[in-house]
Amino acid sequence: MKRIAIIGATSLIAEQSARLWVREAVALTLVGRELSRLERIAADLRVRSPQSSIVCKVTDFADARAIASFVDDLDAEGGAQDLVLIAHGTLPDQKACEQDLVVAREALAVNGLSPVLFAEAFARRMAEKGQGTIAVIGSVAGDRGRRSNYVYGAAKSLVDRYLEGMRHRFAGTGVRVITIKPGPTDTPMTAHLKGGVKLAAPEDVAAAIVSGVEAGKPVIYAPFKWRIIMAVIRALPTVIFNRLNI
């Protein structure tokens, strides 16, 4: 059976992706911080896919040593993963980050450092084996710094650049590194956002992730329209960009 691990498995996009992956029999490890919430998701997946094997594990997401030993143990148990989805994150309050550096550091650590450390840890065993897929959820917010959320954007930009480097490192091997950039999605993370853009449905974002991973695309915008929107935003000269309220 295909071995899949999902880091941050209680995230809505991760849960919806898992529902699609268990349509065939897989060996799935759900990783999060709260066992009871993981178990509820696992129970649902077991009903959907009695033929799959699904286990839940909790770990520390902030400590580099803990991440390294957690991934080592996981890979030691059953071999390298075929697919890893790294999906955890928070949407910090930009104003709070500006006023309190502790909040800013926390936001940078959770959304930037932690995901790439997990990616690096999983890459070790995949490199030895010469195959595997690492998919990490970044964000369209990482494509250009904006006043409304540059702390979050900078963290996601770190993820983007880090994965770009890993992709370069594994070029020509069987290891794939995929950056997923969802646009604003209707999840608990965005529950406080009002009006403005239409939020994407998490199941649609998950469908884009699953088919993009299947196709081995290096960068997945979900929904696709964000590829075009962000290309325009990235191309705007600074003098114009700075006048925009986005």
Add this chain to the structure above:
Amino acid sequence: MTTMPVSSWGRLAQPLHHIVALRDATAVPDLLRTGQGAGLAFGMGRSYGDVCLNDGGTLWKTTGLDRFVSFDEQSGLLVCEAGALVRDIQRLVIPRGWILPVTPGTQLITVGGAIANDVHGKNHHVLGSFGDHVKRIRLVRTDGSIIDCGPSEHAEWFAATVGGLGLTGVMTEVQIQLRRTSGPWLDTETIPYAGLDEFFTLADGSESGWEHTVSWIDCLDRSGRGVFMRGNPATRTDIPAPAKVGAGMPVVPPVSLVNGPSLRAFNTLYFNLKKHRAGRQQAHYEPFFYPLDNVPNWNRMYGPKGFFQYQSVVPRDVARDAVQAMLEVVSRSGSGSFLAVLKTFGDRESPGLLSFPRPGATLALDFPNKGEPTHKLFAQLDAIVMEAKGRLYPAKDARMPQAMFQAGYPGLEEFSKFRDAGISSALSRRLMGS
């Protein structure tokens, strides 16, 4: 929390609501206890009137509570969260040889909504209403307490909650007894009829040999021409991929597309099409049970002012005359619907204190909202239903008089003892005073 306009399926109004998304069933008690002001559980918003609305107040959105908890393939007992969709349950269990015993005309509803409105289907005469197959409900009250109720456990809470319009608490988890099925196919038969006498003869004659019966009736034709459809589970077992969903109504037209001339043309066309295709056929359960789900947002065709559905049930002994009288009133008004549905209910009691189904015949009519003339038409229909000692379906209602609700639902006084003081809906304020 976010504030946004929310409308029900009838699109009569778009009042602002505070939206609180429920995602974690175990966190619901704390969340309700610490909430401010009266709230109401909201699923897919497929009820037509104001039963799912709470103008200016809070809606607890339940569609995030959509997880399965367990499914025993030997006994057919399914446990799921209350925001799970009927569609997702059917697609999960039918390939494994089980099916929801009762489903209404759309599968895009949550099980919580199905229970709160105690919905019925085309097989009421065989299997009753949705609540007849619910074995346990986990009900969370706004004081944070939890009541697990079922037909034999806190049965009084169960009777109040089935058909209880969401007013007794928030359902987080339910247990449903499914029914064996050989597959997703039905053997169906379509029979045109020329009048109400023929309809009732067909309906009575089909009760013992057919599990599903329903009919479409041309409400602009005073004679009562229509098409009777009946079906039984078929033994064919292949499972085709779900049909691609059609384009539906992508936008709201500036005026209702349903008006006198379009309606007459449509009804005549539909009748003749069905007449032409009369006879026996095999049908997949999705188009047979949920014909309109393939036309997303069909409710938009009534334009920006929305529409009403008027669904009544009248006792069997006076059903023929009452239905005839209603059709005459509608026909005279020239305002009527594509979707006039007439069917008989079986001779059985419903499980809930406020359940809609009762022995008799039920007629469902859609009307574009034209303001005063539409309300005058309803007053005439109300008089016929009251005279027949019938009642209207709260899940469809946006306007019935309080006295009519009280007369139609004798269980109302008993029901009021089980209400949750922290829950209120636009309908409960309109019909129950709070």
